[in-house]
Amino acid sequence: MRTFWLFFLVLLFLHQDFWNWSDESLVALGMPAGLFYHALFSIACSALGVWAVTRAWPTEWEKYAEEKTVPSIKSNHTGKGDSEQ
């Protein structure tokens, strides 16, 4: 999970592409540099998604959900309905 956060922070930094701010040149498919860069950025986000579901999948939560369902969360602070979900 730490690696996911690391990749996430790297992408967050790369999103702030100040170096493209004034670049209006058309680079590919009729897109100016700033737009083309961010289109590639979207593909990079999807790649991070691929990495996340293949390398950092939260199996413990999957198991937790599939264990026998408990009827409710008991508590003395909720209304009548909460204890009867």
Added chain:
Amino acid sequence: MNVLLIISGYLSLLLLLGWGSGRMFRGTSRDFFVASHSIGPFLLLMSVFGTTMTAFALVGSTGKSFERGIGTYGLMASISGLIHMAIFFLIGIRLWALGKRHGYLTQIQFFRARFESDGLGYILFPILVLLVVPYLLIGIIGAGKVIEPVTAGAFPDLFINPTIPAWVGGIPPWLTGLVICIVVLTYVFLGGSRGAALANAFQTVVFMAMGIVAFYFVVQSLGGLEQAGKVPMRITEDGSLVQDYRFEQKAGILLEQDPPKKIGQVLNFTNSNLTDRHPHLGRDPIVVEFKKKNPKTGELVPFERELGIPFITFVTYLFIPLSVGMFPHLFQHWLTARNARAFKLTVIAHPLCILIVWVPCVLIGSWATGLLPPGIPPPAVLSATLNMLVGDPWLTGLLTAGVLAAIMSSMDSQFLCLGTVFTNDIVVHRAGSKAYSDPQKLKIARSFIVVIVAVTYLLAMAVKNANVFDLAIWCFSGFAALFPLIFSALYWKRATKAGAIASVLTALISWAWFFHQSGYGGEYFVGPGIVPAAICFIVSASALVVVSLLTSPPAQSTIDQFFPSRS
């Protein structure tokens, strides 16, 4: 008239789909609210994506790009791809697991249990309703803006007071809003959560496909991608803003204007580096003055506009997509998942779906600056461009149906969610679930939905000229300010009831203050261009941390329930 026929046909198809999903309805409240946790990967992706992309994505993004240029994509779309994906992965799966395990139907049920507080639910309920309503308004207003120009001339004797004179005879926004509210209500009533998911999937496919088709025809009309890139307005050596081209509709060709048509002026023009630049293809902030015609007097009235995007605005906009973590309707969609694996496709494909929808819209918006008058209302840019460049009524009808699909695929989930929240978190919570039978619960949910739709419709008519993009940003800002609540609930054991309440109240107060400052829904920045969502988020997160640390930690039993040991 052909446009109208196609749109009517599309709406009828949706009603048929609603009828079909109604036949699959199992008759239980759990099936109505969360489709009995039966939705697979593809339907989950389509329903989650369709829900998050509304008029904001198609109509709003094109309009914003028309105002500020291609920076609109980085401002909202690419950052949303990153943050939404992370939220689905880090938050969505955990919430689904907790919801499945403990039987939650709503976000408020989860928060009440996690923060050991009944009162938190009563505080959150009106806030969530308050924030979802503007989201619904966006849909109704956006639909009205799209239909009126493309149906202009259809009923010249019937609709004689259009938004602008050129649209005389077009279906007025009040009628469009009314019709789509009734259609959405019908299929939500018949099929509940499953009906909404099926309709969402169908509509998402329709609007993505139509978006691609629209883009293809726009590009063809402009003479190819390379040529289209030269069309946006340009700055001349004396600081004038000019349109170099015009589109000859009868011949269907793009013609060069000689001399170029002046449409505005850069204010305080001293920078010769701006000469021959197309400001909508970059992001440098430039303040310009345009003129627009007063529809009543015909007089030309000057107005100012900032093109480009200040860097600080671009950076602080990253707080806005955090709103997805707190959308109550998305929480409900997550709970419909059959299993955790159903999330995988959504995590991977969501950024790509954003790319497919937003890039064409942003490009069309920037190209339109070289062809349309600058004073046109931003929400009308997409349909006015299609009308001008595509022309063919059948095609325009199909493309308009695509825009309506995007709008309705969000409205259904929001309607359903509000009914679910009211029934479960207020009525059933107060009386106890045994106090009402399943049919009674469904009746309560449906009644509340009707009330909300009626109120929203009336509000939409009162603010029908609001900027769809700006209104959406206010809605997202409110939810983003509440994000610390969901994040701490899942990731910080020390977060307490008092901290949660402090966080919600500070989020509400700070948001309300900025919303008031904006004149209730306009574009508003703090200082050098900071978006209010960033400040609301920081205030809310600080309140949560400080108050939590000053109060007693949650009971160990609560921590055990929400932070299961890793095995």
